[in-house]
Amino acid sequence: MSAVQVSHQIWDQAWQMVETRKPAADMLFVYAVRTTGIYCRPSCPSRRPLRASVEFYATSELAERAGYRACKRCAPGQMHPQAHMLTQACDYIEQHLDNTVKLDRLGKLVGLSAFHTQRLFRRFLGISPRQYQQARRMEHFRRNLITNDSVTTAMYDAGFASSSRLYESTNEHLGMTPTEYRRGGKDVEIRYAIADSPLGKMLVAATKTGLCAVAFGSLESELEDDLASRFPESARVRDESGLGTMVKQVLEQMTEHPVALELPLDVRATAFQRRVWEALRRIPRGETRTYSQIAQEIGQPTAVRAVARACATNPVAVVVPCHRVIGSDGTLTGYRWGVERKKKLLDLESVSLGK
Numbered sequence: 353m354s355a356v357q358v359s360h361q362i363w364d365q366a367w368q369m370v371e372t373r374k375p376a377a378d379m380l381f382v383y384a385v386r387t388t389g390i391y392c393r394p395s396c397p398s399r400r401p402l403r404a405s406v407e408f409y410a411t412s413e414l415a416e417r418a419g420y421r422a423c424k425r426c427a428p429g430q431m432h433p434q435a436h437m438l439t440q441a442c443d444y445i446e447q448h449l450d451n452t453v454k455l456d457r458l459g460k461l462v463g464l465s466a467f468h469t470q471r472l473f474r475r476f477l478g479i480s481p482r483q484y485q486q487a488r489r490m491e492h493f494r495r496n497l498i499t500n501d502s503v504t505t506a507m508y509d510a511g512f513a514s515s516s517r518l519y520e521s522t523n524e525h526l527g528m529t530p531t532e533y534r535r536g537g538k539d540v541e542i543r544y545a546i547a548d549s550p551l552g553k554m555l556v557a558a559t560k561t562g563l564c565a566v567a568f569g570s571l572e573s574e575l576e577d578d579l580a581s582r583f584p585e586s587a588r589v590r591d592e593s594g595l596g597t598m599v600k601q602v603l604e605q606m607t608e609h610p611v612a613l614e615l616p617l618d619v620r621a622t623a624f625q626r627r628v629w630e631a632l633r634r635i636p637r638g639e640t641r642t643y644s645q646i647a648q649e650i651g652q653p654t655a656v657r658a659v660a661r662a663c664a665t666n667p668v669a670v671v672v673p674c675h676r677v678i679g680s681d682g683t684l685t686g687y688r689w690g691v692e693r694k695k696k697l698l699d700l701e702s703v704s705l706g707k
Contacts, residue, residue, distance in 0.1 A: 366408050370394045382409050382428045384420040389634060391415040396426035404615075413439040419634075437462040438472055445485050453485055542583055543591040546572050547599050550606050550700060551693045555579060556599045557588075562616030566602055566668045568689040582667065605670045606700050619667050624655075628662035635676045638701050642680045664688055670697070 369377035377394035384391035385401045391409065392398060409415040412422065412429045413436060422429040441458050455466035458481055462469065473481050542564060544557035549568070555575040557565040565582060569575045579588060592599075601615060627650045635641050641649075643659045652658075663674040669689055675697045679685040687694035 366394070367403055367406065370406070371400060373397070378428075382412050382415050383407070384409060384415050384418065386634065387636070389420055390423050391420040391428055392423040393426040393428045396423055396428070398423065398425055410442065411436070411439045414442065437464065441469065441472070441481065442484070445481060449485060449489050453481060455481065540586055542579070542586045542588050543594055544576075544579060544588060545590065545592045545595040545599050546575055547592075547603065549603055551689070551696060554599075554602070556595055556602055558595060558598060559618045561618040563598065563668055563671060564618045566671055568669060568693055602670055606697060615671060617668065617671070624658060625662045625665065628659055629666060629672045629674075632663070632666075632672050632674055632676065635673060640676045640678045640698070643677055643685075644680055646677060660685075 366377070366381055366383070369380075370383050373395045375395045380394075382391045382393060384407045385405050386407065387401065387405050391412065407418070409418065409420075416422070416429075440462050444458065444461055445453050455469050459466045459469040462472075464472065470480060473479060473484060540559055542557050542559055544555055544565070546553055546555050548554070551568045553569050553572055553575055555565065555567045555569070555578075556563070557579055565579060567575055567578055569578070576588075598615065628646060631646050631649050643656045643663070644653070647653050647656045647659045650659075659677075663677050664686065666672045666674045666688065669675070675687060675694045684691050684694050684698075
């Protein structure tokens with residue numbers, strides 16, 4: 353069983369503890385909600401979010417570094433003193449993904465023996481330091497595939513010394529081989545559906561890994577041509593019934609007031625684009641941000657034009673809500689699917705919130 357599989361099992365157990373508000377879990381981890389930007393103890397009495405909106409962190413410090421704020425109801429920042437040790441150890445592993453990190457070295461860093469360091473990870477994360485490092489390497493590899501010139505470069509940059517173990521698990525975690533992933537889905541089947549929406553015809557497309565396109569247009573043929581231009585090497589299959597639930601979820605974003613939409617995505621992007629899109633997904637429904645504010649949020653205040661370009665290249669309308677970004681003077685500026693659609697989207701969100 354791979355480190356990532358082990359980690360997923362642990363987080364499934366963690367979610368069960370959150371659902372049952374298990375007090376004993378408060379000393380083990382915190383959970384963060386992407387749609388609110390807040391993290392809580394598992395026993396917090398607040399309303400439970402959707403499972404897809406939740407991220408788990410071993411310590412409150414790690415949650416805060418990821419940009420989350422502590423819940424005022426359950427005060428999760430007051431955690432077990434060993435949590436800081438775990439944060440130090442995780443930071444060290446992150447900085448040394450390309451090296452074998454030995455237990456005794458980690459122990460010296462946090463002031464524990466090798467045995468107690470292993471126990472620390474098992475207690476808080478349910479996995480060993482070695483499994484944690486493997487899981488982080490895979491995550492870095494996934495990101496590096498998007499921006500590097502070759503699979504080999506991405507592999508070494510992520511800290512893998514050879515390709516043998518890497519290829520054992522990439523199908524599970526990437527949905528395709530690394531080469532297919534880099535080539536934008538060549539020979540990969542893309543299913544799509546077209547439905548009526550408040551903004552005209554809407555196309556939703558997905559690979560077996562996740563959502564890869566949401567687009568608006570006036571004609572079905574226009575949308576099909578656009579999909580073909582984006583994925584010219586893919587096998588495209590229309591599948592209205594198979595994508596029915598996904599289409600409904602996207603439509604609900606415009607017509608209702610859901611807590612969040614957290615569909616798995618399969619989109620190609622540079623590291624910068626991904627940072628911008630992640631920031632967009634954190635904008636609360638019914639609110640807007642300026643391009644300058646997004647640039648500030650991702651730590652690159654001078655990259656306002658680059659932020660605008662990242663918004664313009666967003667392939668999944670509504671799911672990554674680039675319509676919530678406006679000009680510094682309050683104007684709607686541009687929108688890939690037309691400014692009128694942008695205005696209508698913002699109006700629909702305001703109505704659903706009772707504004």
